[in-house]
Amino acid sequence: MKRKKENPLSLxxxxxxxxxxxSLMDEKDFNAISxxxxxxxxxxxxxxxxxNFHTKEEVLFLKLQGLCQLYIEKLQALPHISAYTLSKAYFDICASNVHFFLLLNRHNLLPLALLxxxxxxxxLNDLFLSNSAYRNKSKYELVYQAGGFWNVTIRWLNDGGKExxxxxxxxxxxxxxxPLK
Known part of the structure; x- marks a missing residue:
């Protein structure tokens, strides 16, 4: 998912x-923001x-898209993908953006992040499948593991993002x- 060149004023x-x-989400309910x-x-x-946008949700997708792209870039830069290194890269991004994710959680908008x-x-599957440790994993195994990551993320956020x-x-x-270990 490559980014296309965009007008600097639009960006x-x-x-x-x-x-x-x-800022408004810090102050009031998402649905009350016009x-x-x-x-x-x-x-x-x-x-x-x-x-630039059709809905407020699209504004949040902009941030989420940037975070997804950052995760891919971090994984591509890793010399070796392991369960620890991919988890650390993921949770580094989550921790750096914990306020954003806690806002989504507070406004019941975390499903947007999952989408x-x-x-x-x-x-991500292509990245993993190019690694010999993942070649024998089906797309369903990878989706299953992504679901586990997602549920751990939700639990971490519900606990206040402390770890x-x-x-x-x-x-x-x-x-x-x-063979992810």
Whole structure:
């Protein structure tokens, strides 16, 4: 999922809208945030919002897409993929963005993260399948393992996101089946 070149002004507007939405989500219920209020908080007009997004959820997808892409880049840079290293890369990103994920959780929007994550599963599967330890794993095994990651993430968030990425990676590397260890 390659990023296409985008107008720098459009990128800046999108970032302002994202920042404004996250700020508003700190203050009030997601469903109570109007597009007009969001655009005003971003210092833009509603037309600018609608030129870049159709819904508030799409604004959140922008952030989630960036996080998914960052995870792929981190995995591609690893000299060796193991249960520990892929878990650590994942939870490093989650920990660095814990406020964002806690906001999603507070507003019952975590399913949006799962939707975006699932869009990236084919790319992740390709990364894993190129590794000899994963060649014999079916797409169903990989999806199953992704579901485990997701449930651990939800539990971690519900507990306040207290464990470090290293602690979570150690936990995941003990429960992920061979040959991931």
């Amino acid at each position: 800046q507007s999108k970032q302002w809208i994202l920042s404004a939405l996250l 597009i007009k209020e969001l655009a005003e908080r971003a210092g833009l007009d509603r037309k600018t919002f609608y030129r 975006k994550f699932n869009e990236y599963l084919p790319v 470090t990425p290293e602690e979570l990676a150690r936990i995941m590397s003990t429960i992920m089946p061979s």
